[in-house]
Amino acid sequence: MSETLTIRRPDDWHTHLRDNDLLKGVAPFTARQFARAIVMPNLSPPMTDVAGVSAYRDRIIAALPEGSDFTPLMTLYLTDDTDPAEVERGFASGTFVAAKLYPAHATTGSAHGVTDIRNIYPVLEKMQAIGMPLLIHGEVTDNHVDIFDREAVFIERTLVQLVADMPALKIVFEHITTQEAADFVEGSGETIAATITPQHLHINRNAMLVGGIRPHAFCLPVAKREKHRQALRKLATSGCTRVFLGTDTAPHAKDLKESACGCAGIFNAPFALESYVTVFDDEGALDKFEAFASLNGPAFYGMPVNETTITLEKAPVTVPDKIDANGTIIVPFHAGETLRWRLA
Numbered sequence: 001m002s003e004t005l006t007i008r009r010p011d012d013w014h015t016h017l018r019d020n021d022l023l024k025g026v027a028p029f030t031a032r033q034f035a036r037a038i039v040m041p042n043l044s045p046p047m048t049d050v051a052g053v054s055a056y057r058d059r060i061i062a063a064l065p066e067g068s069d070f071t072p073l074m075t076l077y078l079t080d081d082t083d084p085a086e087v088e089r090g091f092a093s094g095t096f097v098a099a100k101l102y103p104a105h106a107t108t109g110s111a112h113g114v115t116d117i118r119n120i121y122p123v124l125e126k127m128q129a130i131g132m133p134l135l136i137h138g139e140v141t142d143n144h145v146d147i148f149d150r151e152a153v154f155i156e157r158t159l160v161q162l163v164a165d166m167p168a169l170k171i172v173f174e175h176i177t178t179q180e181a182a183d184f185v186e187g188s189g190e191t192i193a194a195t196i197t198p199q200h201l202h203i204n205r206n207a208m209l210v211g212g213i214r215p216h217a218f219c220l221p222v223a224k225r226e227k228h229r230q231a232l233r234k235l236a237t238s239g240c241t242r243v244f245l246g247t248d249t250a251p252h253a254k255d256l257k258e259s260a261c262g263c264a265g266i267f268n269a270p271f272a273l274e275s276y277v278t279v280f281d282d283e284g285a286l287d288k289f290e291a292f293a294s295l296n297g298p299a300f301y302g303m304p305v306n307e308t309t310i311t312l313e314k315a316p317v318t319v320p321d322k323i324d325a326n327g328t329i330i331v332p333f334h335a336g337e338t339l340r341w342r343l344a
């Protein structure tokens with residue numbers, strides 16, 4: 001009998017499900033692994049109002065396989081012009097559960113993002129008052145700042161002040177990639193949480209650049225030095241209750257990644273749990289996996305935990321070189337590798 005691990009069904013607190021044909025191709029992978037997922041609003045055009053988010057939610061539900069009980073948890077895309085009343089209306093009606101702050105031009109689909117956080121202070125004050133979480137892509141976009149330093153500089157320049165100004169605002173520092181971010185989150189109070197992706201637990205920047213440039217290891221925030229990966233593994237497996245699973249699965253067609261200007265984003269949804277659990281096993285922390293995957297996220301968002309369970313077994317599974325997602329060919333994270341754990 002192989003070793004097994006049974007945990008409450010996990011949720012994914014950071015996904016990109018895209019739209020139209022690609023949505024139909026990728027949503028089943030997330031729905032197969034997770035009960036719920038926070039769906040990012042960086043479509044083209046972005047999801048900036050209640051009506052748009054509500055219609056997108058309907059398209060996601062329609063894209064799910066027959067009989068799926070997956071629940072998309074929607075988010076609003078903040079711009080310099082977001083109206084606090086619209087935010088309150090959408091949160092009160094349950095159309096969205098959080099709002100996403102993309103600094104303008106930080107990443108894929110962020111062209112309409114916020115140019116200066118002070119522009120949205122009235123919105124953030126409203127969110128603080130109604131208990132609505134702010135999800136942050138935490139990188140500065142200043143051309144003078146090296147891309148490997150953009151997250152650490154964001155903490156110094158923006159996050160510290162924001163937390164001082166809005167001490168009761170719930171903030172999720174998304175997809176953290178640095179020792180600085182890990183230290184910041186660990187040292188913060190109850191209002192500050194973070195998500196960590198599987199890729200930032202598995203790879204450092206060598207994976208992108210040694211032996212040739214490897215576009216399928218490129219995402220934003222970009223993977224950093226080994227010491228940062230080690231800090232993230234330590235935090236993820238530490239038992240800190242304010243850290244939870246968020247894959248940042250971000251599918252792009254193979255040919256758009258293998259290009260002179262390849263898109264940022266790693267498609268990790270098909271084997272996300274297998275990828276994460278391997279890390280917890282390597283760190284001797286399988287006993288911490290259920291909290292990270294299934295308990296901490298709902299607790300922070302103020303939602304019930306899932307009642308059903310899943311079982312992972314210690315048995316090999318080989319990740320395919322590519323996946324046909326309803327006509328779009330995508331190279332998944334761990335392509336061609338054999339992982340030691342699989343979903344039973």
Ligand code: NCD
Nearest residue numbers: 016107108219220250264265
């Ligand atoms: C994301 C995408 O492709 O939408 N890309 C990525 O590299 N993570 C955007 C994001 O979350 O930064």
Ligand code: ZN
Nearest residue numbers: 014016040248
């Ligand atoms: Zn993302």
